[in-house]
Amino acid sequence: MSLNETAFANAAPQVDSAPRQPAGPQQAPATRLSAPALDHGIDRALDTLLRQQRPDGHWVYELEADATIPAEYVLMVHYLGEAPDLDLEARMARYLRRIQNPDGGWPLFHQGRSDVSASVKAYFALKMAGDDPQSAPMQRARQAIHAMGGAEASNVFTRTLLALYGVLPWKAVPMMPVEIMLLPRWFPFHLSKVSYWARTVIVPLLVLNSLRPQARNPRGVGINELFVGNCHTVGLPPRAPHQHAGWYTVFRGLDALLRVAEPLFPRTLRRRAIAAAQRFVRERLNGEDGLGAIFPAMANSVMMFDVLGVPPDDPARAVARRSLERLLVEHGDEAYCQPCLSPVWDTALATHALLETGDARAAQAAGRALDWLRPLQVLDLRGDWAVRRPLVRPGGWAFQYANAYYPDVDDTAVVAAAMDRFMRAHQAPGRYGEAVARATEWIVGMQSGNGGWGAFEPENTHLYLNNIPFADHGALLDPPTADVSARCLSMLCQTGATPGKSEPAARALRYLLAEQMPDGSWFGRWGTNYIYGTWSALCALNAAGLPPAAPELQRAVAWLARIQNADGGWGEDGSSYRLDYRGYEPAPSVASQTAWALLALMAAGAAQHPAVARGIDYLLRTQQPGGLWHEPRFTAVGFPRVFYLRYHGYARYFPLWALARYRNLQRGQMGQSGQVSWGL
Secondary structure, eight states: OOHHHHHHHTTSOOOSOOOSSOOOTTTSOOOOOOHHHHHHHHHHHHHHHHHTSOTTSOOOOOEEOOTHHHHHHHHHHHHTTOOOOHHHHHHHHHHHHHTOOTTSSEESSTTOOEEHHHHHHHHHHHHHTTOOTTSHHHHHHHHHHHHTTOGGGOOHHHHHHHHHTTSSOGGGSOOOOGGGGGOOTTSSSOGGGSOHHHHHHHHHHHHHHHHOOOOOOTTOOOOGGGOSSOGGGOOSOOOOTTSOHHHHHHHHHHHHHHHHHGGGSOHHHHHHHHHHHHHHHHHTOOGGGOGGGSHHHHHHHHHHHHHTTOOTTSHHHHHHHHHHHTTEEEETTEEEEOSOOOHHHHHHHHHHHHHHHTOHHHHHHHHHHHHHHGGGSBOSOOOGGGGTOTTSOOOBBOSSSOOTTOOBHHHHHHHHHHHHHHHHHTTOTTSSHHHHHHHHHHHHHTOOTTSOBOSSOTTBOOGGGGGSGGGTTSOOOBOOBHHHHHHHHHHHHHTTOOTTTOHHHHHHHHHHHHTOOTTSOOOOSSBSSHHHHHHHHHHHHHHTTOOTTSHHHHHHHHHHHHTOOTTSOEEEOGGGGSTTOOOOOEEEEEHHHHHHHHHHHHHTTOTTSHHHHHHHHHHHHHOOTTSSOOOOSOOEEEETTTEEEEETTHHHHHHHHHHHHHHHHHTTSSOTTOOOSSOO
């Protein structure tokens, strides 16, 4: 037996079978791991990941959301009166029918419960695409929507779409007059006080809500049959569960006053406001990457240009319309529309996985990836974040190919950590040194007062705004969160700014420790959920120098061991984002969440824990013939309780990362305690 095989054989005793019910690995037997099998699994995953690298060095995988995005694309085409691509429309209809729940509705994530707003949009799109309302899928959909309270139970964004089609009266939509564009910054509601995604969606929507155009809808399709009552008598939506009764009552009263006052607004004021909205959109149009580089803002910008009479061949409107086509994904007889593109995120995370392997081919590919990323750093434009940080120099990366007004600290931290890691491994301190320095400077400048970081802007914490009638989704703001803050702390520590040397890192550490849940986990804002947050936090605490014996790490390790599934993997359901945030919700094991749990345990110094050997065994057993993993479940989130995501890349690079790190630890290349020389 080789030395490597001996190390793996000593990791845990052999077992004959796994228990039928989930159990902590302290009670369940572990599995013997073979070093050659691990090497083979890593090599297969690595080979496939290398083959999927684009010629210019980057990776980009599909980013899939729920039925609302493809449904809105279909409806937008008919709203504009364009001649639809009938083949594309038919393929989108097949996609929508395939993801329909057995009960007839549509979920917000794979195997989730049906959501009334998503179901109304999907039904409307299918009917617009020519589906027979008497067909079995459409009948089941109507029954499901009625059971959920009918279309009148839809959220504000769905109500706005229905009002644009004349299905609902505008009195059923909260007042959002375009004159909001002219409010001073000190006013309780100002666009700088909401998140970037809300701002880019709202600005063109203000024009639509004020001018109230009517969809062309050449086929004259309506959906009155989805209402339990009379669609013409529907009023404002009731208070959402997250909204405070007192605040909501105040804002509901202001809504009533605005309805009375709006007809009295001077026309010159409205013209100025519309001009300000159009100027905002044009300044941030972002070429073929689109306004905010996210579908809702991009679609709203096209419809805004349309209602303002901007002709289709106008360069701004034309490029805004083309930007939406870049989001389309076509697979055989199906097609769907992505909410945005994720090349920077995919490339940076794939690079970390490659660097973990220690493979020469992987190192070369990582260098090409980082060379592709370097010129995408935003160095000369102070985006909307500069409203609160006017003296901070830019230095971040965006999530998408281009989104210069809206870089985010999460992507920036992951990219900078990968660059630093590459330079250390290859003794090339100058290759990305300036890029890492600028990224570090920007991230430190973006830290919020409580020591944490939001994703896109600092101090975006005007929580009372989630009580306005428009904010029934509860996703208006971008406050600091544990997962983003952990990534920033990890990067700072990796580059030498540890809590003992850096006050920003010390404040971040205090923030992160305070965010630990009583059960030992951390909340994950951008990934599902407590597994993701705990992985992020433990990597940061590792990088900050906390020893494995620290009580915070011990509690987290015990929690991860306790929630491990009987098959050795980990899984968490999107329902853990329910309003009360009671904690982890179990789900079948998947590769990406298993990888996060494994990376978390190893970061906590628990590489020899029986749970780790069982988790590695799960990944090796479930690896597909092509070297990757099948993962239909959604393991990420855009807005908790509202909008969920499936990153198709997560099952490609995260399992490879975990397998390679385990091999490195077993070979003694990273220290017995699991302390690593990089943050992530």
